[in-house]
Amino acid sequence: MTTDIQRLNQRLASAQPSATYRIIDRVAERRAQGAKIISLCAGEPDFDTPGHVREAAIEAIVNGHTRYTQVAGVRSLREAVAAKFRRENGLDVTWQDTLVCNGGKQVIYNALAATLNEEDQVIIPAPYWVSYPEMVQLCGGEARIVTCEANTGFKLTAAALAEAITPRTRWLILNSPSNPTGAVYSREELQALAEVLLANPHVLILADDIYEHLIFDDQTFFTLAQVEPGLAARTLTMNGVSKAYAMTGWRIGFATGPRWLLEAMEKLQGQQTSGASSISQQAALAALEGPKDFIHESRAVFQSRRDLMVELLNSTPGLECVSPAGAFYAFASCSGLIGRTSPGGRVLHTDEDVAHALLDEADVAVVHGSAFGLGPYIRIAYALDDASLHKACEAIKTFCSHLR
Structure with a gap:
C-alpha cells in the first residue's frame, strides 16, 4: 500500500x-x-565529438571558463547561434533573439511549461518523439495526437492539421527530419501547413529541427519560419549540437523565437537549472564556428x-x-x-x-x-x-x- x-x-x-x-x-x-x-x-x-571541439573544451578548462554563465548563455555562443540561424535557415535574428539551454529537450520543456495552462491543447503528429506527449501532460496541457500513416509519408497534411485545430489549440509541434520515421517536410508541404496556420493566429509553432543536418539524397532542408516569414512572430525554432556534431552528452540546445517567449523561458530556466555548462558552451561555440567537414x-x-x-x-x-x-x-x-x-x-x-x-x-x-x-x-x-x-x-x- x-x-x-x-x-x-x-x-x-x-x-x-x-x-x-x-x-x-x-x-x-x-x-x-x-x-x-x-x-x-x-x-x-x-x-x-570532432577533435577541435574537444580541444576547445580542454582549453576552456585551462583558461578558467568554469564558472556560472548568464542563464540565457554566454554572448559569444548566442551570437554564433544567431549567425547559424541567419546563415543556414535564412532567419533574420540577432543574439538577443536566442536562448541556450541544457540540451534540446530543455528548450522544448521550457517552452511548454512557460505557456501551457489547463485545457490548452498541443497538436502532435504521430509517429512522434516519445517525450512530446509526456512533456505536454507534465506541463498541464492536453496532447492532441494526429495519426500520420505511411500513405502520407508519416507526415502531417494541411487537411489533417486544419481538422485538428480547435479554439483550445496552443501549439503545433513539428519535427523534421523526424524521430522515429526520418520523414522530411518539403518546402511545398511546409507552405501548405503554413497557410492553415496563417488562418489560425492563436496557434504557436515549435519547429524541432535537431536532425537538420542529417538529410539525404541531396535534399534541401527548410524550416517553417523560413518558408513563411509571416509565422516567425509565433514560431520557436529549436536546434542544437547533439546530433549534427555528435555532442549528445555535452547537453547544449538552443532556439530562436519571439522575445516575449524567450524571456519567459529564460525566467523559468533561471529558477530551474540556471545556465548550461560553461565548458559545454565553449565547445558548442567551437562547433558552430569551426570547420563543417x-x-x-x-x-x-x-x-x-x-x-x-x-x-x-x-x-x-x-x-x-x-x-x-x-x-x-x-x-x-x-x-x-x-x-x-x-x-x-x-x-x-x-x-x-x-x-x-x-x-x-x-x-x-x-x-x-x-x-x-x-x-x-x-x-x-x-x-x-x-x-x-x-x-x-x-x-x-x-x-x-x-x-x-
Whole structure:
C-alpha cells in the first residue's frame, strides 16, 4: 500500500517513463547477465565529438571558463547561434533573439511549461518523439495526437492539421527530419501547413529541427519560419549540437523565437537549472564556428547505412521498410509478424511483443513503434558500424524466418 508520504504530483504520477530508456535499461540488464546485445535503440551518433571541439573544451578548462554563465548563455555562443540561424535557415535574428539551454529537450520543456495552462491543447503528429506527449501532460496541457500513416509519408497534411485545430489549440509541434520515421517536410508541404496556420493566429509553432543536418539524397532542408516569414512572430525554432556534431552528452540546445517567449523561458530556466555548462558552451561555440567537414562526412556514412538497412530489412520475412529521407532511424512495419509465435514460444500480439522477443531471443534491441504513437512498427537506429548492422539484421532475419 502506498502511504500518504509517498504521494506524487498527479501529473508526474500519470506520466509514462521513456519507452526508449526502458529498453536501454533492459539491454543493460541482459548485458549484466552476460548476453552480447546489439543495441539499435539509442538515438545518438556513434562517432566521437570532432577533435577541435574537444580541444576547445580542454582549453576552456585551462583558461578558467568554469564558472556560472548568464542563464540565457554566454554572448559569444548566442551570437554564433544567431549567425547559424541567419546563415543556414535564412532567419533574420540577432543574439538577443536566442536562448541556450541544457540540451534540446530543455528548450522544448521550457517552452511548454512557460505557456501551457489547463485545457490548452498541443497538436502532435504521430509517429512522434516519445517525450512530446509526456512533456505536454507534465506541463498541464492536453496532447492532441494526429495519426500520420505511411500513405502520407508519416507526415502531417494541411487537411489533417486544419481538422485538428480547435479554439483550445496552443501549439503545433513539428519535427523534421523526424524521430522515429526520418520523414522530411518539403518546402511545398511546409507552405501548405503554413497557410492553415496563417488562418489560425492563436496557434504557436515549435519547429524541432535537431536532425537538420542529417538529410539525404541531396535534399534541401527548410524550416517553417523560413518558408513563411509571416509565422516567425509565433514560431520557436529549436536546434542544437547533439546530433549534427555528435555532442549528445555535452547537453547544449538552443532556439530562436519571439522575445516575449524567450524571456519567459529564460525566467523559468533561471529558477530551474540556471545556465548550461560553461565548458559545454565553449565547445558548442567551437562547433558552430569551426570547420563543417564532420557534418558532411557523417551524413555520407549515415546515408550509406540507411541504404544498407533498408535493403536488409526489406529482405526479411514479415518486415517492410520505406527509405527514410533523414535522421538515422528506420521505421519498419512488422505487421507481417503479428499473431505469430516466436521460436521461444512468445505469441507476438503487438509490436512491443516483437521488440521484447527480439531482445530476449535474437539479442537485438529495437524500440516498438507504438511507443511513438503508431504500430505495428519497430524503430531501428542505425548509428552503428556496418559490421554490427549486418550482424543485427542477420539475427533479425533468422528470428523472423523461424516464426510459427
